[in-house]
Amino acid sequence: MKKKTCKLCNRTYSHKYNLFGRGCFDTERRLLHVRIPKEEKNKEKYLCDVIAKRLHKYGLSQSKKYELATKYLTLEYINNIEYGDLSEEKEQLQKEIDDISITKVIKDTVDLLLDNDVNNYINDSLKSLTLNKVYRLFKTTQKFNEAVRKFKNDIFNSKNEEQRIAILERLLLDDLKFVFDSSKLSLPLTYKIYYGMQVAVWKIVISTGALIGLKLSAELLQKALIADSKNEEDYYITNSIRIKELKDNIIIQKKINELIEKYSKNKSSIDLNENNIDVNELKLSFEENDLFFSLHDATINIKGKKEDNKWQLEVTIKDEYDFTNPNLSLKEYKNNALGCILNNCGVVSQQYGVLRPYYVYAIFKYEV
Numbered sequence: 001m002k003k004k005t006c007k008l009c010n011r012t013y014s015h016k017y018n019l020f021g022r023g024c025f026d027t028e029r030r031l032l033h034v035r036i037p038k039e040e041k042n043k044e045k046y047l048c049d050v051i052a053k054r055l056h057k058y059g060l061s062q063s064k065k066y067e068l069a070t071k072y073l074t075l076e077y078i079n080n081i082e083y084g085d086l087s088e089e090k091e092q093l094q095k096e097i098d099d100i101s102i103t104k105v106i107k108d109t110v111d112l113l114l115d116n117d118v119n120n121y122i123n124d125s126l127k128s129l130t131l132n133k134v135y136r137l138f139k140t141t142q143k144f145n146e147a148v149r150k151f152k153n154d155i156f157n158s159k160n161e162e163q164r165i166a167i168l169e170r171l172l173l174d175d176l177k178f179v180f181d182s183s184k185l186s187l188p189l190t191y192k193i194y195y196g197m198q199v200a201v202w203k204i205v206i207s208t209g210a211l212i213g214l215k216l217s218a219e220l221l222q223k224a225l226i227a228d229s230k231n232e233e234d235y236y237i238t239n240s241i242r243i244k245e246l247k248d249n250i251i252i253q254k255k256i257n258e259l260i261e262k263y264s265k266n267k268s269s270i271d272l273n274e275n276n277i278d279v280n281e282l283k284l285s286f287e288e289n290d291l292f293f294s295l296h297d298a299t300i301n302i303k304g305k306k307e308d309n310k311w312q313l314e315v316t317i318k319d320e321y322d323f324t325n326p327n328l329s330l331k332e333y334k335n336n337a338l339g340c341i342l343n344n345c346g347v348v349s350q351q352y353g354v355l356r357p358y359y360v361y362a363i364f365k366y367e368v
Contacts, residue, residue, distance in 0.1 A: 002014070004017075004018070006019070006020050006021040006024050006132075007019045007020060007024075007070055007130075007131045007132060008020055008021075008024040008027065008028065008073075008131055008132060008135050009021065009023075009024050009132065009135075010132045016042075017044040018044060018066055019044060019048075019066055019069065019070065020044065025043065025044055025047070028047065028073055029043075029047055031073070031076060032047070032050070032051070032073075032076070034047055034050050045062065045065075047069065048062070048065040048066055048068070048069045049065065051065070051068060051069045051072050052065050052068055052069075055068065055072065055097065057100065057101060060100065060101075064100055067100060068097065068100045070131050071093055071096050071097050071100065072097060073131055074093055074129060074130070074131045074134050075090065075093040075094065075097065077131070077134045077135050077137075077138040078090055078093060078129075078134055080138055081134075081137060081138055081141050081193060082141065082196075083141055083144075083192075083193050083194075083195075083196025083197045083199075083200065084192035084193040084194075084195055084196035084197075085192060085196075086189075086192060086193075089129060089189060092129065093129060129189065133189070134189075137189070137190060137193050140178075140193070141193065141197070143178075144176065144179065144197050144200075147171065147175040147176050148176075148200070148204065150175070151167060151168075151171045151175065151204065154167045155167055155208065155211075161212045161213065164208065164211065164212050165212060165338055168205070168208050168338065169337055169338050169341060171201075171204070172201070172205075172341045172342070172345055173337075173341050176197075176201055179194060179197045179198055179201060180198065180344075180345045180348040180349070181194065181348070182348050182351055185351060185352065191352070194352070195352050195353070195354055198348075198349050198352060198354045199225065199354055201345075202221060202225050202349065202354065202355065203225070205221065205342070206218045206221050206222050206225070209221065209293070213289075213290065214289075214290045214293055214294070215241070215242065215290060216237070216242050216245070216290045216291065216294045217290055217293035217294040219237070219239070219242070219294075220235070220294050220321055220360060221355075223235050223321070223358065223360075224321055224355040224356055224357070224358065225354070225355060225356075227356035227357075227358045233358050234358065234359045234360075234361060235321075235358055235359070235360045235361070236360075236361050236362070236363070237360065237361070237362040242362070243362060243364050245290070245291075246291075246317060246362050246364065247315075247364055247366060249286075249291060251284060251285070251286060251291075252284065252300070252315075252317070255284060255300055256300070256302060256313070256315065256366060256368060257368060259272055259281070259282075259300075259302055260302070260311055260313075260368055263277070264306070264311065267306070268305060268306050269303075269304070269305045269306070270302060270303060270304055270305075270311070270313075271302075271303040272301060272302045272303070273301040273303075274299070274301075279299065282299040282300050282301065283297070283298070283299055284298040284299065284300055284317070286298075288336075292336065292339065293338075293339060293342070295317070295319045295360075296319065297319060297320065298317055298318065298319040299317075299318055299319070300315065300316070300317055301315070301316040301318070302314075302315055302316075310367055310368070311367065311368045312365070312367055313365065313366045313367070313368065314363065314364075314365060314366075315363070315364055315365075315366045316361060316362070316363050317361070317362040317363075318359065318360065318361045318362075319359070319360050320357060320358075320359055320360075321357060321358055321359070321360050322350065322357030322358075323343060323346030323347045323349070323350045323355060323357075324347065324350070324357075
């Protein structure tokens, strides 16, 4: 018997069905909740007849019923993919299903005989909506959902912060690494779905970050997720707890004291910024905890006056929140595996437009 290619899995088979191998046929039958009588000899034909009846399509040839079944099943899988805005794809498939009718067949035949122009426009980005491709993407989202379910269960049963960090590292480095695939950027349908899955991943990272005490990191990541990509937005940290953490940070306090000691001699006012001193002197480098994850290349500006032998200062911490340096090594990330993983995932998500860069500021009063 001649070899055929299954419309669902793309593997070859040799029995009498026209669309599917036996295993895939059973998959489609279960998807549509169709019970086929035992005495039915051509089960695939029966399934196609059921689909045509469900859609109130009568008088179609068997070949048109096969085409209808393929389109209908493709739409069913699209409807079961919960990531990405697939409204355009759904609309196109519905249009193609609506066009499969005895009336349309007759009209197309007449148009062909009369050499009439026929307008069956399909967006170029939608021409690849095959059942096999959509099914593979559907299976990818199922794999994604299973990994997320496992992650949530493991986090729920975790006992301490160290375990939660290890679980998050495993999620990004092993279980969901496939989601951060830059090769999918040029594939419109796949891009939309991977975009949606990446959004879901970062929401998990945000909630987990807050759970393990990375409050500022979660706050800034949330902003990157919702920033307006067309209108770059500045973001000011206003939460009083976050501001206090910055004021109390030993590295920031040490930097302020160093700069004041170096540049305040015989002065009653001071204004230190990139315009009047070397920017490298203003750099802040955090090696652990929340600030390590949230402020990667921050600078400090200081201005103020000396009153009653005390410096009354306005301190501005600023940073461009973005992910631009892929494949940072563990050494460059101070052996922090989670930081390295998050950075490299963030680079891909910024390419997708899932995470958007912006400038972040924290301004507070300080006395020294």
